[in-house]
Amino acid sequence: MTLRLLICEDQELVRTGYVTVFDAQPDITVVGEAADGPAAVDAAARLKPDVVVMDIHMPLLDGIEVTRRIAGPGVPDAPKVLVVTTFNVDEYVYAALRAGASGFLLKDAPLAELVNGVRTIMRGESLLSPAVTRTLIGRYADRIRPAAVARADDPLDALARREREVLALMARGLSNAEIAAEMVISLETVKTYVSRILAKLNVRDRVQAVVLAYRTGLVAPDT
Template identity: 75%
Template sequence: MIDRPAPIRVLICEDQALVRAGYVTIFSAQPDLEVVGEAADGLAAVAATRSLQPNVVVMDIQMPDLDGIEATRRIAGPGTTGSPKVLVVTTFNVDGYVYEALRAGASGFLLKDAPPAELINGVRTIARGESLLAPAVTRTLIGQYAERVRSSAPTASPDLDRLESLAPRELEVLKLVATGLSNAEIAAHLVLSPETVKTYVSRILTKLDLRDRVQAVVLSYRAGLVTADN
């Protein structure tokens, strides 16, 4: 008898009952996914995360009582340990909200009109510890919004000081990560092995005290290491 890995535990956080029911139906039909709970507002999402200990939280941004950004911060933000991955599912026209959600600790985002197969793959992707950011969306969404934030700041970003801890090659790798390239693509670009690139990425995240590649992308745009025009 072959032992199967434990299913990915999923918590659905969405205030619209019909949308929430749709997610439950989609995910429950997959043998490797288990919907362990639902939440209709941000406070309930935080409480359910603590009691149910899901692997992945599917989070809407615009929810009552506590919005998805603050809920994400409480679930997966700075200072949290052993926290689940958060997948933000929202509409594209709230770019500032998505940007802030990624800063708060989300591991990726999808649009609400994404097909079921894309939602399922998104949950599996971030459950593996990978990020879910398409390069084109990264540039238009994170890049442009980060530039607006940076241009309105009265003083230089403290993120620039954080980048000074990186060696030249690490900065080069970080810049490629921020453009949305995978480890394999970065390895081909720099003529390195994928294992070497993986080591560089791990070292970068450690030095900058970042949780994952998504946070590295946000910091890179916010600090001006890359721009939406790169």
């Protein structure tokens, strides 16, 4: 199955380079390009890409707002968004994840890493390292977790006890292999739990599940 990719980047030279690199991949097809925010929103709606490579600093409408419109909460059949920026600033990463992004890379990352990143988020995995995920989301947890969550509205009620345990370990920053070792279960069993958690919580990937774990109070920043 060929992955459909939309590239949103205002610098023509950079955008052309991305197209050249991605079109050379046997499993990826670039279905469109956008040089500004409104064009990116329109292209995502028309072309229905699987993954969008999104520059944060897009003209007319920044990449974070574009991400919110095409992949934010409540958007049906949303693509996965890989945010790329020249700025390694926590606030940008946090805002992008809150808007619905599935991963984050710097523009100076090797092109091979960018290509691998697109494949990674397409598989539903986090592009941020587990340690970075925990540090980043934990740092801003007070902003995303309400003061009180009514039990009747707790989305985690859909999870079985073992699934909650797996989610808590995900939120602590553990990889699948580390979760398997911690719980003394097989790696395949962990993968099955993760898939069930994403489906039951109706989230696209691990990052969004971890955000929800903090928001609902399943874990706290200092756990």
